[in-house]
Amino acid sequence: MKIIILGAGQVGGTLAENLSSEKNDITIIDTDTVRLRELADRIDCKTVYGHGSFPHVLRDAGADDADMLVAVTNSDETNMVACQVAYTLFRTPTKISRIRSSAYLKQTELFKADAFPIDVLISPEQVVTNYIRRLLEHPGALQVLDFADGKVQLVAVKAYYGGLLVGHAISALKDHLPDIDTRVAAIFRRNKAIEPTGDTVIEADDEVFFVAATEHIPKVMSELRRAEDSYKRIIIAGGGNIGYRLARALEKDYRIKLIEHGEERARYLSENLNKTVVLHGSATDKTLLEEENIENTDVFCALTNDDEVNIMSSLLAKRHGARKCMTLINKAAYADLVQGGMIDVAISPQQATIGSLLTHVRRGDVVNVHSLRRGAAEAIEAIAHGDRNSSKVVGREVSEIRLPPGTNIGAIVRGDEVIMARSDVVVESNDHVILFVMNKRHIADVERLFQVGLGFF
Amino acid sequence: MHLTVIARVLGIFLMLFSLTMLPPILVSMWYNDGATEAFSIAMSLIFGIGFISWLPVRDVRQDLKTRDGFIVAALFWFTLGLAGTLPFMLADNPGLSFADAFFESLSGWTTTGATVMTGLEYLPKSILWYRQQLQWLGGMGIIVLAVAILPMLGIGGMQLFRAEMPGPLKDSKLTPRITETAKALWYIYLFLTVTCALAYWLAGMSTFDAIAHSFSTVGIGGFSTYDASMGYFDSALIEAIAIVFMLVAALNFSLHFYAWRHKSLRHYFLDSEVKFFLFILAGGAILTIAALWLTDTYDFGGSVRHGLFELVSVATTAGFGTADFSVWPVFLPVLLFMMAFIGGCSGSTGGGMKVIRILLVFKQGIREIHRLIHPNAIIPVKLGKQPVSDRILESVWGFFALYVVTFMVMMLALMATGLDQVTAFSAVGSCLNNLGPGLGEVAAHYGNISDTAKWILALTMLLGRLEIFTLLVLISPSFWRS
Numbered sequence: 001m002k003i004i005i006l007g008a009g010q011v012g013g014t015l016a017e018n019l020s021s022e023k024n025d026i027t028i029i030d031t032d033t034v035r036l037r038e039l040a041d042r043i044d045c046k047t048v049y050g051h052g053s054f055p056h057v058l059r060d061a062g063a064d065d066a067d068m069l070v071a072v073t074n075s076d077e078t079n080m081v082a083c084q085v086a087y088t089l090f091r092t093p094t095k096i097s098r099i100r101s102s103a104y105l106k107q108t109e110l111f112k113a114d115a116f117p118i119d120v121l122i123s124p125e126q127v128v129t130n131y132i133r134r135l136l137e138h139p140g141a142l143q144v145l146d147f148a149d150g151k152v153q154l155v156a157v158k159a160y161y162g163g164l165l166v167g168h169a170i171s172a173l174k175d176h177l178p179d180i181d182t183r184v185a186a187i188f189r190r191n192k193a194i195e196p197t198g199d200t201v202i203e204a205d206d207e208v209f210f211v212a213a214t215e216h217i218p219k220v221m222s223e224l225r226r227a228e229d230s231y232k233r234i235i236i237a238g239g240g241n242i243g244y245r246l247a248r249a250l251e252k253d254y255r256i257k258l259i260e261h262g263e264e265r266a267r268y269l270s271e272n273l274n275k276t277v278v279l280h281g282s283a284t285d286k287t288l289l290e291e292e293n294i295e296n297t298d299v300f301c302a303l304t305n306d307d308e309v310n311i312m313s314s315l316l317a318k319r320h321g322a323r324k325c326m327t328l329i330n331k332a333a334y335a336d337l338v339q340g341g342m343i344d345v346a347i348s349p350q351q352a353t354i355g356s357l358l359t360h361v362r363r364g365d366v367v368n369v370h371s372l373r374r375g376a377a378e379a380i381e382a383i384a385h386g387d388r389n390s391s392k393v394v395g396r397e398v399s400e401i402r403l404p405p406g407t408n409i410g411a412i413v414r415g416d417e418v419i420m421a422r423s424d425v426v427v428e429s430n431d432h433v434i435l436f437v438m439n440k441r442h443i444a445d446v447e448r449l450f451q452v453g454l455g456f457f
Numbered sequence: 458m459h460l461t462v463i464a465r466v467l468g469i470f471l472m473l474f475s476l477t478m479l480p481p482i483l484v485s486m487w488y489n490d491g492a493t494e495a496f497s498i499a500m501s502l503i504f505g506i507g508f509i510s511w512l513p514v515r516d517v518r519q520d521l522k523t524r525d526g527f528i529v530a531a532l533f534w535f536t537l538g539l540a541g542t543l544p545f546m547l548a549d550n551p552g553l554s555f556a557d558a559f560f561e562s563l564s565g566w567t568t569t570g571a572t573v574m575t576g577l578e579y580l581p582k583s584i585l586w587y588r589q590q591l592q593w594l595g596g597m598g599i600i601v602l603a604v605a606i607l608p609m610l611g612i613g614g615m616q617l618f619r620a621e622m623p624g625p626l627k628d629s630k631l632t633p634r635i636t637e638t639a640k641a642l643w644y645i646y647l648f649l650t651v652t653c654a655l656a657y658w659l660a661g662m663s664t665f666d667a668i669a670h671s672f673s674t675v676g677i678g679g680f681s682t683y684d685a686s687m688g689y690f691d692s693a694l695i696e697a698i699a700i701v702f703m704l705v706a707a708l709n710f711s712l713h714f715y716a717w718r719h720k721s722l723r724h725y726f727l728d729s730e731v732k733f734f735l736f737i738l739a740g741g742a743i744l745t746i747a748a749l750w751l752t753d754t755y756d757f758g759g760s761v762r763h764g765l766f767e768l769v770s771v772a773t774t775a776g777f778g779t780a781d782f783s784v785w786p787v788f789l790p791v792l793l794f795m796m797a798f799i800g801g802c803s804g805s806t807g808g809g810m811k812v813i814r815i816l817l818v819f820k821q822g823i824r825e826i827h828r829l830i831h832p833n834a835i836i837p838v839k840l841g842k843q844p845v846s847d848r849i850l851e852s853v854w855g856f857f858a859l860y861v862v863t864f865m866v867m868m869l870a871l872m873a874t875g876l877d878q879v880t881a882f883s884a885v886g887s888c889l890n891n892l893g894p895g896l897g898e899v900a901a902h903y904g905n906i907s908d909t910a911k912w913i914l915a916l917t918m919l920l921g922r923l924e925i926f927t928l929l930v931l932i933s934p935s936f937w938r939s
Contacts, residue, residue, distance in 0.1 A: 002633070025633040033846075041523070046633035062633075 001025070001361065002066045004092075006052035006082055007073035008035045010330055011098070011124060014350040015070065015357055018375055020044050022443065024361070027061040030073075053081040055089055063090040070357060071097040072122075076104060080116050087117035096120040096360060100241065120360055124353040125241040128328075131352045132246055135326060135345060136254070136299060139228040140221055142207065142345055145370040146214075147381045148413040148432045153214050154185065154370070154379050159206045160225040171198035173223060181420040182212035182220045185410045185436035188373065193438040195406060209372070211410035211434060213418040231298040235259065235322070237283035237313050238304030239269045242328070242349075246303070251275040257292055259283050261304075283313035286320070295321030302327045307334050311343070318342045351375065362443075364450035367432065378437045379410075382450040384427050392449045393433065399423035401449070403435075404442035410434045459525055461514040466521065466529050467536065468511025470603055474537060475504035480590060481544065485583030492548040492581040499543035506540075526619070527930050530600060534919055537599065538563045544587055551580055556908040563915045565591030566599075567922035568806065570679025570776040570893030573904045573911070577684050582665065585682045589672040595922070596676025596706075596806040597646045605639035631714045645713045646806075650675045653702045660694045674699055675706045677806045679776030679893040686778040687770075693762055696779060700769045707734070707773040707801035729841045730802050734812045741768050741796050745789060752786040772796035774808035776893025783883075783900040790896055794883065797892045808891025808921055810860055817845065817853045859925050864889055867917045874910045884910070888917040 001024045005012045008030035016039060020026045026045035029052045030036050036047040050057030052073055063069070069086045071079035079097040086092040097118045099105055111118050134144035134153075143156035159166050164176055170184050187194045188207040194200065202208060202224070212220050232255060236243045239260030247258050247269075256276045260266040263280055270278040281288045283304065294300070300317035302310035307329050314325040319342075326345045329335040335346040351371050358369040358378070368381035388395030392402070398409055398421045409421040413432040419425055427433065437446055478500035485493040521529065541562030545553045553561060557573045564571045565588050577585065594602065604618055618635060631638045654671035658664060666682060673680045683689035687699060705713075708731060715724055725731055745768050749760035763780045770777045771793040783790050800809010820838045827836050837844040864885060871881040876898065883895035884903070898905060903914070920928055930936055 020634075023634075025637070027633050044633075044635050046630050 001068065002062065003027070003068045003070065003361070004029065004058070004061050004063060004066045004086075006030075006069070006071040006079065008032060008039055008047075009072065009074065010350055011072045011353055012070070013039055014354055014375075015072070016045055017043050018354055018358065018371070019361060021440070025062075027066075029057060029061050051078070053078045053085055055085055058082070058085060058090065063092060066090065066092050068092065068094040068096065068361070071095070073098075076101050080104075080118070083118045084116055094119050094360060096122060096357065098122050098124060100125060122353065122356050124349060125245060127356055128242050128347070128349045128352050129245040129249060132242075132301065132303075132326060132347060133249055135347075136231055136234070136250065138217060138221065139231055139324070140225055143372070144217075145379060147368055147379075147411075147434050148418075150214055151413055151416070152211060152411050152418055152434060153217055154209060154211050154410065154434070154436070155217055155221065156207055156209050156372070157221055157224050159202050159204055159208055161204045162226040163202075163222075163224040165223040166202055166204050166225075169199050169201050170196055173220075176223055177219060180212070180216045180219055181418075182210055182216060183410050183420050185209045185211050185379075185408060186377070186438055193377070193406065195408070195438070209436065211420070211436075213411075229298075231324075233257075233293075233297050234299045234301060235289075235292065235294070235297050235317070237300070237302045237310070238328075239265055239278070240303065240305060243301075243303045244269060244272075246301070247273055247276045259288070259292075284309060284316060286316060289317060289320055297322045298324060300325040304328070307331050311338055314343050363447045366447075366450070376438075376440060378440060378443060380435045380437060380443075380446060382433050382435065382446075384431045384433055384450060385429055387429065391429075393427050394429050394431075396427060397423065398425050398427070401427070403449075404437075404445040406438035407442055407446060408436055410436055459519055459522065461517045462519045462521060463525055463529055463532070464510045465514045465517050467532060468507045468509070468514075470529075470533050470599075471507025471536065471540065472504055472511065473507075473603060474540060474599065475500050475507060477590065477594060478503070478544075481583045481587040484586045485581065488582040490581035490583055491550075492544070492583045495544050495547035495549075496583060496587070498547055499540075502543060503540045524936065527927055527936070530923065530927055531931050533600065534566065534923060537566055538915070538919070541566060541591060544584065548581060548584055551584065554908075556911045557904075560903065560911040560915050561588070562591065563918050564893075565678070565680065566595040567891050567918040568592050568595050568673075568676050568678040568774075568808065569888055569891045569918045569921075570673065571887060571895075571899070571903050571914070571918075572680065572893075573902060575684060575902055575904060577682055586665075586669060588680050589669040589678075589682070592676045592678030592680050593650065593672035594676075596678060597642060597710075601639045601642055604635060605643050631711055641714050642710050645710055645717065646675065649702065649706060649713075653698070656698045656702070657695060660698055661692060662690065662695065670699075671702075674702045674775065674777075675806065677703060677706050677773055677775045677801065677808070677891075679770075679774075681777065687766070688779040691779075696762065696766045699777060700766060703769050703773045703775050703777075704738075707805050707807040709802045709804040710806075711804050727841065730813045730816060733816045734802055737796070737799060737812070738769065738772055741772060741792065744792060748787055748789055749785065754786055768793060768796065771892060771894075772799065774800050774890050774892045776887075778894060781900060783894070783896045794886060794896070797886065797890045800890055810857070810890075813840075814853045814856060816840070817850060818857060821850060821854075856925065859929065860889070863917075863920055863925055867913060867920075870913050871910055874907050874913070876906060876910060880906075884914055885917055888914045889921040891918060891921050 003019060003024050003026055005016055005028045008028050016026050016028055020043050027048060028039060028045055029048045029050060031051060033049055040047045048061040063086055069092045071082045073079055076099050083095040083097050086095055095118050099121050104110060110116055111121060135141055138144050141155050141157055145154040165173060184196045186209045187196050208224055210220055234254050234256050236247055236258045239258050243258060247256050250256055257279060258276050259279045259281055260269055261282055266278055266280040294317055300322040302314045304310055310327045314327045318325050324344045326347060327343050329346045329348060335348050338346055355370040359366055362369060365383040365385060366380055370379040372379060384391060384393045386394050411434045412419045412421055435446060437443055478496050482493055482496045485496060538559060542558035545558035545561055551574055560573055631641050650671050653675050654667045657667035657670055669682050687696060712725055712728060716722055742765055745764040746760050749755055749764050750757050755763060766779050767782045774797050782793055798809055799815050800811055801807015803811045803813045824836050824838055867885045868881050871885055880897035880899055883897060884899045887893060887895040
């Protein structure tokens with residue numbers, strides 16, 4: 001697929017890296033030559049210097065025969081105009097754009113077919129906010145991913161001593177929870193993937209990925225670690241877009257304090273939030289944290305723009321008694337370094353965002369893609385179409401489907417019904433199939449499975 | 458430094474190279490010239506060595522780092538030079554010594570076209586074919602070929618690609634993916650070769666000669682299957698065809714790519730490098746033809762025919778001959794020689810310093826003059842309408858300096874082996890620019906110089922082909938410090 005990416009920032013760079021390793025033709029446009037050279041050294045892609053919305057720059061980048069335009073520059077306006085240019089001059093089939101300002105987002109008629117021709121709007125801040133919110137709703141989870149409009153969730157948990165299942169084989173789960181259906185999709189032990197079978201024994205410190213209907217998630221989690229009380233008191237450090245959105249979304253159900261460095265921004269926040277206590281000060285200020293009862297805080301969320309500040313303030317909060325901390329970390333290297341130590345959950349905004357972009361790159365009818373473990377693994381929700389003759393999945397039992405190695409089917413959603421993928425379940429047309437792919441190299445094979453043969457049309 | 462990755466890539470390359478022994482084997486069997494065995498042994502030997510270095514590390518999956526790229530490129534060209542000697546030494550005729558075979562092999566790979574052999578007419582056809590084929594593979598670059606057909610090189614391929622591509626603008630890719638770029642380059646190369654062979658054949662060459670000469674014409678090599686080179690055919694039509702294809706092959710291949718993609722020729726005349734190249738050639742041609750005619754060396758027709766052919770042949774660094782330009786009167790031998798220093802365009806199969814570098818150095822000189830007149834003016838150096846970044850200008854100056862230093866050192870080394878100054882000067886110039894023929898003792902062939910001189914010249918050719926930096930990087934201490 002020929003893809004043009006506008007903006008070589010964090011999102012653009014990560015996206016290019018992910019996509020180019022899958023044999024796509026990637027061209028990146030940016031006005032920062034240093035950043036472009038750095039990417040060109042690391043990634044097999046073409047780089048074009050220039051202003052992304054200018055027609056001649058897009059033409060240089062090969063917009064004439066591009067299949068997709070992903071506009072993720074810092075400027076909403078550039079992104080919108082680039083999509084318009086691509087539509088009017090080059091008839092680019094798919095146009096994805098990042099829009100940040102809610103001022104634009106609120107006016108939905110702006111993005112209808114006769115206005116700005118943008119096929120998919122992504123708002124990374126919103127995606128990250130939702131991501132953190134799900135984590136807060138499931139205390140103890142490392143990652144919570146929604147599928148089929150939230151009917152099914154995939155949850156990553158670290159197994160601890162004290163969990164009922166730790167030290168037992170997976171098959172024992174059925175005896176513990178006879179009326180709950182769940183499937184363990186993957187286990188990562190010391191950063192190596194293990195393909196789980198019924199006999200696999202779960203050890204402490206394993207990272208376990210399991211799929212279950214949303215209402216069953218807390219029950220299953222309590223099998224893997226001592227049940228935690230739900231969170232109540234939350235301190236958010238950093239009142240940027242993410243911190244603000246999160247506070248607004250959560251202030252009804254939680255008691256929230258928000259620390260913001262800039263005075264003007266703090267004033268703005270206090271005017272726009274209702275129940276949240278907005279504090280003006282530095283997140284790395286020990287006295288401020290102590291004054292605000294850090295020792296009785298359930299969760300400390302460090303969400304500033306600065307990785308270093310996030311990490312340091314989290315460590316400080318943890319040292320002074322915060323029960324949990326969640327830390328936003330842009331640099332992948334930092335995330336690997338700190339997760340699992342003092343910091344409980346490292347949140348990578350790129351990883352959270354990239355899934356929503358990958359959804360549109362995947363062939364076959366794919367409705368959801370979540371990137372896991374820094375892009376090494378992927379969870380995919382695909383819709384099966386066709387019949388036994390035209391499709392490789394429909395009309396077959398789960399055990400009959402020829403999955404690539406390291407891939408398994410977690411669950412199937414048929415209408416409103418959630419079916420765990422036992423080996424004798426037969427896939428029907430229009431089923432949403434949720435797959436877990438441990439090695440990204442096999443993604444193409446998975447895509448091929450869900451492409452309908454020629455006979456269908 | 459990742460020795461395992463390097464060994465793996467090198468092993469694969471060698472196995473790939475061993476396959477190129479198949480066409481000479483077929484030629485040998487067709488003509489029954491007695492060299493089949495030599496080629497078969499060479500093939501199995503090279504394949505075996507490649508296989509042995511690949512086998513223990515075949516499962517290593519690591520990306521090539523920039524540094525590994527330099528080592529692989531340099532090692533690869535060096536081992537290829539060595540591997541390429543096998544048929545020359547193994548075959549009873551010519552049965553060259555190691556030094557001679559190495560010189561001949563590198564001269565082929567680097568598209569220099571200097572030879573130590575005489576009596577080419579009496580050599581087995583397969584050996585002749587093999588020499589031409591070496592030049593053809595070396596022309597576009599065998600690493601580029603490998604990148605095109607081995608998808609596993611991935612991003613590491615870019616590092617290798619850069620080490621081999623001529624010209625200062627090494628990052629410009631034709632297509633987003635390096636594999637596709639390499640493929641496009643080879644398709645264009647292949648297309649030019651086939652067209653050239655057809656043209657030669659229609660102009661009256663035998664099938665064998667047509668294919669053989671198309672290899673060395675499009676690769677801008679200069680090997681021929683006759684001692685008299687192109688002069689053997691004594692046909693104005695063949696010479697005209699050769700001129701056209703040498704010129705086309707000396708242009709930047711990305712222009713050909715553009716022409717093929719957009720079905721247009723207009724951009725050739727908008728490119729400042731091409732314009733400058735043609736301008737120099739036109740100026741050189743007028744001088745050459747006038748000088749030949751005025752000194753009564755040839756009549757007017759002869760002056761045009763020989764003058765033009767020799768000029769294009771030397772200026773593009775092919776080095777075919779219809780006449781011996783080293784005995785031409787007045788300034789002509791040196792003028793032609795200077796043209797070879799300029800060489801072909803960047804991204805072409807030609808040698809020399811590349812037109813674009815000369816153009817940039819020249820423009821910078823002009824800029825200094827302007828600065829003296831307007832001390833406060835800000836004057837960017839532009840190519841066409843695009844300003845050129847100072848980073849590129851710096852790299853051009855760095856290259857220029859090292860080129861001159863390399864030339865001096867190599868020339869002194871050669872004079873130390875006992876050669877006279879004209880011979881040493883021209884031999885080093887000829888090898889560094891990948892030209893072929895020289896002046897003085899090496900005007901016709903390099904058979905009479907000492908073995909030491911041959912080794913020095915072989916190294917010079919490699920320096921010229923890999924544009925110096927790729928090799929010099931390896932001898933800088935900071936490269937080896939981890």
